[in-house]
Amino acid sequence: MSPAEERLLRSLREGEEQAFAELVSTFTPALLRVARIYVRDRAVAEEVVQETWLSVLRGIDRFEGRASFRTWLFRILTNVAKTRAGREGRTVPFSALARQTEDEESPSVAPDRFSPATDRWGGHWASPPSQWDLPESRLLSSELRMRIGEAIESLPATQRTVISLRDVEGWSAEEVCNVLELSETNQRVLLHRARSKVRRELEDYFGKA
Amino acid sequence: MPAQELTCKELVEVVTDYLEGRMPPDRRLLFEEHLAFCSWCVTYVEQMRATIRVAGTLREVDLDPAVRDSMLRIFRDWKEA
Numbered sequence: 134m135s136p137a138e139e140r141l142l143r144s145l146r147e148g149e150e151q152a153f154a155e156l157v158s159t160f161t162p163a164l165l166r167v168a169r170i171y172v173r174d175r176a177v178a179e180e181v182v183q184e185t186w187l188s189v190l191r192g193i194d195r196f197e198g199r200a201s202f203r204t205w206l207f208r209i210l211t212n213v214a215k216t217r218a219g220r221e222g223r224t225v226p227f228s229a230l231a232r233q234t235e236d237e238e239s240p241s242v243a244p245d246r247f248s249p250a251t252d253r254w255g256g257h258w259a260s261p262p263s264q265w266d267l268p269e270s271r272l273l274s275s276e277l278r279m280r281i282g283e284a285i286e287s288l289p290a291t292q293r294t295v296i297s298l299r300d301v302e303g304w305s306a307e308e309v310c311n312v313l314e315l316s317e318t319n320q321r322v323l324l325h326r327a328r329s330k331v332r333r334e335l336e337d338y339f340g341k342a
Numbered sequence: 343m344p345a346q347e348l349t350c351k352e353l354v355e356v357v358t359d360y361l362e363g364r365m366p367p368d369r370r371l372l373f374e375e376h377l378a379f380c381s382w383c384v385t386y387v388e389q390m391r392a393t394i395r396v397a398g399t400l401r402e403v404d405l406d407p408a409v410r411d412s413m414l415r416i417f418r419d420w421k422e423a
Binding site: 148150153154157158161162165179182183186187190191240241242244247255256257258261262263264265267270271273277278281282285296300301302303306317321324325328329331332335336 | 349351352354359364380382383385390392393394395398400401402410412414416420421
């Protein structure tokens, strides 16, 4: 745990609203994202997140800091969300959802972009990727960022969650596996699928060669 | 195709294994050998890195104030209880 996080948790234990507000601002967007894997409805997801924060307040004195606060927090969330989903008759575990979408997957790049296997250069680029003129991150157009946001939103729930936590929120692979109870391999497959699709969206944006 | 070669079509399927550092050393060697002679695949790997970078700019910094307030109400109710 970082010193800043420790200070924040100490303040929370002492009942400071400011500390709670800061944690809420930091973590709620990601909590909502993960909640929505289990409960589709946005309003229900918000209730799940509220219940999670209540459990945090009730349990903060028992949190010993052996796991990171983030891991602890998201463990609570997934338990609350699963209970809620169970009541509503949706109890498919994340790993099973992941397997379902895997079966229907297409290649990372359209097969017709490569030479046919019968060719001397079979399996090599026939229509190769071209270099993008991508500006510095802070200069990216809002149009481009919106398109990428939409591309991520339209991914299957499992892929959307993994790419959101890894690439948008910047979590480590290990943390994502812990919170979503995924194997490392499964996590990587989902991440690959998601990134490949988002790359295709960017390629469309910049125009093919 | 000889076993000791990686085609472009195969390479694009294992880019994430490479970027995540989860490739066995012999596969990694094949991957890097391929990049040494294929500038198209170098471009492809750069595009995947760019994709990660663009995704990283999407982090929501501002929470919807109504949602934030509903979460803060939890705190006040809890403190009063």
